[in-house]
Amino acid sequence: MAASTNPFLIKGYLDKNHFCDRGEETARLIKAMENGRNVTLSSIRRMGKTGLIYHVFSQLKKKNDCVYVDIMPTADLTDFTRTFGKAILNSLENPYQKSVKQLLGIFKRFTPTLSIDPATGQPSFEISVTTTKESDATLEDIFNYLRSRKKKVIIAIDEFQQILNYPEKRTEALLRSYIQRLNNVEFIFSGSQQHLLSQMFTNASRPFFQSTELHFLDRISKDAYRKFIIYHFASNQKKIKEQEINTLLEWTQLHTHYVQSLCNKLYTQPEKELTHEVLNRCMQDILLENETYYYSYQRLLTDQQWNLLKAIAQEEFVSKINQREFLNRYKLSASTVQRSIKALEEREMVIYEKDAYRIYDVFLGRWLAAKF
Ligand SMILES: Nc1ncnc2c1ncn2[C@@H]1O[C@H](COP(=O)(O)OP(=O)(O)OP(=O)(O)O)[C@@H](O)[C@H]1O
Ligand SMILES: [Mg+2]
DSSP, X not given: OOTTSOXXXXXXXXXXXXXXXXXXXXXXXXXXXXXXXXXXXXXXXTSSHHHHHHHHHHHHTTTXXXXXXXXXXXXXXXXXXXXXXXXXXXXXXXXXXXXXXXXXXXXXXXXXXXXXXXXXXXXXXXXXOOSHHHHXXXXXXXXXXXXHOSSOEEEEEETGGGGGGSSOTTHHHHHHHHHHTOSSEEEEEEESOHHHHHHHHHOTTSTTTTOSEEEEOOOOOHHHHHHHHHHHHHTTTOBOOHHHHHHHHHHTTTOHHHHHHHHHHHHTSSOSBOOHHHHHHHHHHHHHHHHHHHHHHHHHSOHHHHHXXXXXXXXXXXXXTTOHHHHHHTTOOHHHHHHHHHHHHHTTSEEEETTEXXXXXXXXXXXHHHHO
């Protein structure tokens, strides 16, 4: 990576140098994979699940085949089959080495096709299934193919709770039955809708009950993040004092995506010394850049919801939403607050975390608190 490139990534994964800490989480995941235990990896949004999966893969791929598949864009089981099959084929087979004809020998009932990715110019396998019958047969073929692999395969299915939105209610049981018959494949099921995931894996009447080890991804520690930030600024001849880093970490509530975004912005400032003033300017700039989005949220919410959102933002954390003092301070009525908070949680505008409500999007919270 060129020295001029911003070391604070705001998407994707590069290498361990640009990845802060997660030592324990990485070791625990690797241990589970090496010992034949599937894992459910959950956290609130934008805390670093996908990054962690890539980080773990960068270490596991020396000895194992690794497949990452994000099923967020899938709407039904046929979609799943297409997306899942495509990810597996393209990760485990090389389109330069295997012809479609050879693959037909492996897959009995479906035809992968080769197409050229317009963005990269690289060939990649595609799976075209349309009917339920085709899809079922293809899925069976894919799992048979996985079973036939000699080398251990590690598959991460990101946004796994998406299968609950499929019209095919049999999906959960079907996948579970295929998965439990595989001995050479380990799975990481990852997602941010914790209540859905935890119901799937901890409810005794559900197919995936207790079939995985549950890993919850919390915040990176303040110390580790501080060191990481100092290291990257210092190696690029920029100065930042401990006090400014503390302000930065507090303002972003140590929420990975927001820490990264602010650092990324701070890094692009022309000043060599990142003073309190420079930091403040960056924070204001971020809020200003997003303002159009924030105003559009107002139009999506009822007045009561918007007022409650503002009140929570002012407080930063609210542990008892029904407390008289809180209601009086913001002129909220107890009867509507219950309904509003539910709606705000459903829209992922507010989250209940560690015994308190707060605004899910940290920057939105800062904007609301400053603006109103
Ligand atoms: N340990 C880390 N060090 C530095 N940056 C990180 C780390 N983990 C994640 N990031 C960055 O933080 C951002 C959010 O991470 P990521 O996308 O992995 O979160 P997520 O939990 O998968 O989010 P979502 O729930 O939205 O899918 C990304 O820009 C990623 O590059
Ligand atoms: Mg993710």
